Amino acid sequence: MSAAAGAVLDARGGQAARREHILDAAEACFVRNGFHRSTMQDLAREAGMSPGNIYRYFESKEAVVLGLADRERARGGALVERLEREGDRRGALLGIIERYFLAITRETAVLRVEIWSEANRNPDIAAMVVRSEEEARLWFTQTLAALAVSPACDPVALYGAMGPLMKGIIIERAILPDYDPAPSVAHLLGLIEAGLEGRLPAAHGNETDR
Template identity: 70%
Template sequence: MSVPASAEARGGPAARRDHILDAAEACFVRNGFHRATMQDLAREAAMSPGNFYRYFESKEALVVGLVERERERGAQLVEEMERSGDRRGALLDIIARYFVSITREAAVLRMEIWSEATRNPAIAALTARTEAETQDWFVATFSALATSPDCDPDRLYALLAPLMKGILVSRAILPDYDPGPAVAQLHALLEAGLDGRLPRTTRAGPRITALV
């Protein structure tokens, strides 16, 4: 496809990079990470393949760019929390806003990256590193916000993480999903954990039989 010069010249390098990441997100959501080709991605961004490769040399590099952009957005939320006079209230508000406002496309993209991590060692390493950084930040934040010596930040994160991932999965696969009740459960569990009100032991749930 012939791309008008104005489409490739629009904005500076940072703006063009952001435009490419937006296009990659749309293409990965529509076609899947595995099926999308670099030619598809360049076409989605309305750029010539040669110019596209100047910014990202592979699909893996695009995923790194998407993850880095998400990390930057997360850092902005953290700064917002740190500036707040009520860090605990700000954390609860940020969690609610993030999970209530996340689009289905963003949730699908997250699942695409997780799926590719099961096949691609580079994406798996990136995902593992991101997960570890996220856990470290939450555990440190829980430690700082705890109001009781009975608060166990590591255990609290271990309980919250599956709920947070479950919201993302539900948002991706259920078009009419309402995250409100799950977010309320997140808030209640977080408040209880910070106040040291979690039960000492967790009763085992019913055994799940694999369907084969």
């Protein structure tokens, strides 16, 4: 590799590291002050950079939010890939539930709720949320279909029953400092097992037909 090519790679690596640093600073600001009370100047101060440098990497606060969402999607995809490579689909499903619901930090939950709230006002963020939701729905339904132990299992209805419970865990974790997600996660796992065995409660099964 030539010296010039090496310098280009080093510069790209430095840019990626600075983007990550800015996203970390933005996450801290959004969790502490909320999306609307956080300014680009606040993000720059948290990152120890000038506002001008922040704008070199993100043109707006909305672009920062999209960057945070893209980073989380990439991390989730890498986690799924690693879990499936190390074990089986059941292990991957349990690993995802542990990471995103049982072990979720309050900071992560607060940020998720902030993004959901902003989706009501910003069409770009709304489109990103819809895309993420669709990706999650597709992965879960395919995984549930692969794990079904009864022909009576309806993966679509099962995921429809899981969705409100999963979102509820995140919201409770965000608004209640001492919230323990373990009981709700246990209920979620019980619901999954019942659904895989074709024993999904009728009320849940009917909801997807309306």
